[in-house]
Amino acid sequence: MTEEDRTLPAVVEEAHASGFFEDHDGHDFQPDVMFMWSGETTEWWRHWTGDSAAGAPPFRVFGRDGSGGLAAFWIRAPGAAIETQPIVFLGSEGELQVIARDLGDYLWLLASGVGPLETVDGLHRVPEPVPELVAIAQRYTGTAPRTVEALIAAADAELPALTALVNSATK
Structure with missing residues (x-):
């Protein structure tokens, strides 16, 4: 058996360590300190899709909401x-959402003051930029901010491609 690399990208660890999630109203997100073990992800996928024979899913899990x-x-x-x-969200009640098209966009969402699950539940407030996260996003992406x-x-x-993937795997 080989050792599985569960290390998050360093910039994700840095962004998640900023304290934004503990101090942020408007979403329920609990970031993990490492990727979920692939065996656990496969078991979750089998349960979520209703296919006990489903193979390994194409996901590397790094966080969750309070409902699972x-x-x-x-x-x-x-x-x-x-x-x-x-970066996507697969909800405990079948919710499905693409949070960001890539890591750079994810960092800019956080920098804009938008929690990752607010893209799922809807943004019900005017977000305020988070200076520490703006600095991280600028350093990582080398680009100017984009609007939320x-x-x-x-x-x-x-989302259509993610929906097609899930529909093809769901029993």
């Missing part, structure tokens, strides 16, 4: 860097 829904990198393009993969609306629209464009 999971936030994960969706390994849409195997072999591509994880930082280029979409543009980030959400880019993520929403990925």
